[in-house]
Each structure stands twice: as structure tokens, then as C-alpha cells.
Amino acid sequence: MTTGYICNIQRFSVHDGPGIRTTVFLKGCTLRCFWCHNPETIRPRPEVQFFANRCIGCAACVDACPEGAQGFDENGLRIFDRAKCVACGKCVDVCYAEALVFTAKAMTAEAVVAEILLDRAFYDNSGGGVTLSGGEPALQVEFSREILERCKAAELHTAIETAANVPWESLAALLPVTDLVMMDIKHMDSAKHRDAVGAPNALLLANARRLAETDKPILFRIPVIPTVNDTPEEIAAIAAFIRQLTELRAAQHNGMAGQPVPITLELLAFHRMAGDKYNSLGWEYRAANLTPPTKEHMAMLMDVAAAQGAVLHGR
Ligand code: SF4
Ligand code: SF4
Secondary structure, eight states, rough: OOEEEEEEEEEEEESSSSSSSSEEEEEEOOOOOOTTGGGGGGGSOOEEEEOGGOOOOHHHHHHOOSSSSSEOTTOOOEEOOOOOOOOOOOOHHOOOOEEEEEEEEEEEEHHHHHHHGGHHHHHHHTEEEEEEESSOOOHHHHHHHHHHHHHHTTTTTTEEEEEESOHHHHHHHHGOOOOOOEEEEOOHHHHHHHHHSHHHHHHHHHHHHHHTSOOOOEEEEHHHHHHHTSSSSHHHHHHHHHHHHHHHHHHHHHTTTSSOOOOEEEEEEEOOOOOHHHHHHHHTTTTTTTOOOOOHHHHHHHHHHHHTTTTTOOO
């Protein structure tokens, strides 16, 4: 039985794969996308979030903290000295207002799946299932593998959401128990990719090619981020790469019965709803001044992607 770090188990998800699903957000990612909508999943170990707007000023955390990390300044404002915090959780335990919370908790795979199975009737009725997201599920590969194995044993549809910036062996270990792979690509220019997310794109593009050589359905979910990849040229480059993967899969399938398993593309518009999470972590929200793309701009980019020969999801 394996244990891993879970940030959240979100029931009744309708945006993370087909049907009604439970999405399990795992802790830890290899990328550092500055706009990340789930920044609490990025670091591999749990840390304490402080939501100042929930704080009722009871001072229980100040008394509980053995490191002197919690306090009030001379004006009565709550301060959290993160440099002193050793993540012991004593302040979290006494904060009944839930202004202090851990980003993640340790759980066994068995316990995660027990929670997933609570909604089995919804999966059965909607064609849904379970999605492992993050963070990067392939980072906690043994833990993810056991969750997916247990879900498959319970005859649930399984999906992973991955950035694929991991060794191929980690992804390959999950594939036998995964029905759908959802992957994102942020930029085809490696230097621009590194500027935006802190790593070049060679590894994930190589993994995308290897995924195309499997028989797994792949849905590429491309976040459209102003100043990063929201021009027609940038989306066209990503869509052309995905079309090449489709052609690669079709060539492999040549002579076999039926159609090749689909590779599709979806564009997801940037939004600014994660700002509060960055504040709670004491991080700068570098996407605060970005303007979300309009519906018209997204529609234009979808037309651009389709013109490149990529198959748009849902069209
Ligand atoms: S225990 Fe929670 S509510 Fe009370 S002062 Fe600390 S953060 Fe605020
Ligand atoms: S987690 Fe522990 S060390 Fe960190 S602020 Fe809370 S009580 Fe202090």
C-alpha cells in the first residue's frame, strides 16, 4: 500500500474528462508556470496557506506556534513569518476559522479510492470516472499507479492530466491503467517555453511523440496565456505539431482494422481566479495584470488550430 500527498479530491468535476468525475489533485510539479491555476500543487511537500480574509484575529495560532512564526504587528495586523515555519501543523489544528490550512495531506491509495467510489453511481450514469491531476501525477508514480490500478479493478474509467515533463518510464508506468491521457503544451519555442514555465520543452515533446505511438486516446489541452502563447502563429505551431502526431498514429495504424484512436486538441482560456491562492502562499502573482482572452479571440484561435489540421475536441 502506497502513501502520497493529495491537495484536493474534487467531486462532481465536469471539466476534467468525460462525464461526471472525481478529480484527484496530487502535490508536486516539475514546471513553474507563472499563471498556474493550482499553485498550491506546485511544491512537492505540504506548506501552510494563510487566507487573511478568513482570519478572525483570535490569536490561537500565535499561542500554538512553537517557532514564533505567527503573530500580530504593532498595528494589530496578522503576520506570518514563513522563514520560521517548519510546517508542523500546530497552528492549522487550532485555526477553526480555516484561515490557516495545509496545501496537502498524506493519504494511502486505498483511502483515496474509497473516497472516489462514493460517487460510483454518478460515473455509471454519466460515462464519467476518475482523473488524476495536479501538480503532476507522474511525479508520485507509484502512488498514482496504485490509485489507478484500484480504480480499474473497480471498473472505473481513468484519466490523467500531465505536463509530461517527466522521464518516459514514469508516464509508461501509468498507461496500462489509464484510459485517457490529457496533456498540455505551452509553447513550441523551447526558449520561450523555458521563460514561461522554467524548463525547456524537448522532454515533453518527445514524450508526446511516444504517447502518439501508443493506442491511448490523447486530448491536448492548451492553456491560452496572454504574453505567452496567445497569437495565431503560436497556436498554429502547437496545432501543427499535434496534427503531425495524428499523422504518425495514422501511419502506424495503416492496414489495421477500424480507425486510429483519436488525438484531439482543446484550447483553454486563461483566467485570474487563482490570485487569492498566490496571496495565501506568500507568493507574487505574476499573472495579475494579464487580461483573459475574449470569446472572440478564443474562437479565432480555434479556427487557426483547425486550419492546421488538428482535430478540435467536441467539434
Ligand atoms: S487561529 Fe486562525 S483565525 Fe485565529 S488568529 Fe490565527 S489565523 Fe486568524
Ligand atoms: S506550521 Fe508549525 S511552525 Fe509553521 S506557523 Fe504553524 S505552528 Fe508555526
